[in-house]
Amino acid sequence: MSDLFPGTKPHEIRAVQARKKAALNAAKKIQAAADALNVFLLACIDCDDASRSRGQDDGRIILMSNMMEYAGYLESKYSATGRE
Numbered sequence: 001m002s003d004l005f006p007g008t009k010p011h012e013i014r015a016v017q018a019r020k021k022a023a024l025n026a027a028k029k030i031q032a033a034a035d036a037l038n039v040f041l042l043a044c045i046d047c048d049d050a051s052r053s054r055g056q057d058d059g060r061i062i063l064m065s066n067m068m069e070y071a072g073y074l075e076s077k078y079s080a081t082g083r084e
Contacts, residue, residue: 020078027074034067 041060044051053061 023074023078027071027078030067030071030074034064034071037064037067 037060041053041058041064044060045053055061
């Protein structure tokens with residue numbers, strides 16, 4: 001394994017691999033949370049009261065967007081096809 005990373009200590013390689021695994025796990029969970037937030041927002045819209053979406057400045061929409069962007073970043077950086 002250390003042949004792939006010359007000069008890198010085994011514990012450093014394990015730490016990088018653990019970070020990669022944790023990042024991909026976090027990306028999945030962040031995406032799931034964004035999906036749940038979207039379902040909640042749609043339920044609020046169905047209520048047709050003051051809880052409906054207030055457009056692009058709605059905190060729920062901003063949060064969903066940020067979550068999806070960060071999950072995508074993690075996936076692109078740490079996936080097998082991404083860079084280390």
